Amino acid sequence: MKATDQKIPRFDVAERVAHWLAALSFLYTALTGLALWSHKLYWLAYVFGGGAVVRGLHPWGGVIFVAALGMMFRRWAKQMRLDAEDREWLRQSHKYAVHDEEGLPDAGRFNAGQKMLFWLQSCSAAVLLVSGVVLWFPETMPRVLRLAAVLIHPLAAIASIGGIIVHIYMGTAAVPEAFRGMIQGWVRPGWAASHHPKWYREVKARSGKH
Numbered sequence: 001m002k003a004t005d006q007k008i009p010r011f012d013v014a015e016r017v018a019h020w021l022a023a024l025s026f027l028y029t030a031l032t033g034l035a036l037w038s039h040k041l042y043w044l045a046y047v048f049g050g051g052a053v054v055r056g057l058h059p060w061g062g063v064i065f066v067a068a069l070g071m072m073f074r075r076w077a078k079q080m081r082l083d084a085e086d087r088e089w090l091r092q093s094h095k096y097a098v099h100d101e102e103g104l105p106d107a108g109r110f111n112a113g114q115k116m117l118f119w120l121q122s123c124s125a126a127v128l129l130v131s132g133v134v135l136w137f138p139e140t141m142p143r144v145l146r147l148a149a150v151l152i153h154p155l156a157a158i159a160s161i162g163g164i165i166v167h168i169y170m171g172t173a174a175v176p177e178a179f180r181g182m183i184q185g186w187v188r189p190g191w192a193a194s195h196h197p198k199w200y201r202e203v204k205a206r207s208g209k210h
């Protein structure tokens with residue numbers, strides 16, 4: 001899609017497919033994980049086909065999630081590096097929270113908060129994968145690894161779920177139209193200019209050249 005007066009391409013098909021595969025597999029894995037973690041949440045297992053099904057499929061949900069996140073990582077890791085302006089943005093991020101963006105450095109394609117989410121998810125996914133494999137095949141693992149995994153796996157999951165709750169709120173209620181960018185792949189110029197001004201200038205400059 002080319003940038004026009006009405007539509008600015010935001011995410012291409014590969015980015016959207018990877019994102020929604022990650023989102024669906026994350027929701028499945030998180031909810032089935034909560035069912036396995038706490039007696040109080042075991043009722044969730046019935047929603048997903050019963051305890052045995054959930055025990056069998058939860059790790060596979062995790063494998064799909066890590067694979068989808070890996071696709072996002074390949075695509076975005078470079079763009080998610082924090083630069084000096086991002087660090088300044090983070091120092092002043094309280095302003096973003098209260099919609100007083102005066103003096104905040106202009107955000108590029110992703111703002112520093114989005115970049116932090118990306119790194120939080122990437123790190124927690126790596127920890128979840130390693131500790132998850134230990135819990136998947138406990139009989140082949142030394143006791144100390146099993147004990148460490150029992151502790152670390154839910155802690156990483158809580159960090160990841162916490163981040164995603166904020167992310168879902170930001171991507172739906174807090175920043176209207178962002179959702180359409182991830183569904184249809186484009187945003188309005190006005191949206192791009194107000195939420196990602198530096199990126200908007202770059203897109204305009206690029207499309208001016210063609």
Ligand code: HEM
Pocket residue numbers: 010019022023024026027069072110113114115117118121164167168171172178179180181182
């Ligand atoms: C399940 C509900 C989810 C919704 C409604 C949602 C929504 C969105 C939206 C609207 C965007 C585009 C933001 C923009 O244009 O600036 C986005 C981007 C992104 N999403 Fe999601 N997402 C969800 C789940 C996930 C999950 C499970 C992950 C897993 C890691 C994830 C990771 C990302 C990342 C890394 C980005 C790019 C940076 C960012 O915008 O934060 N999303 N998402």
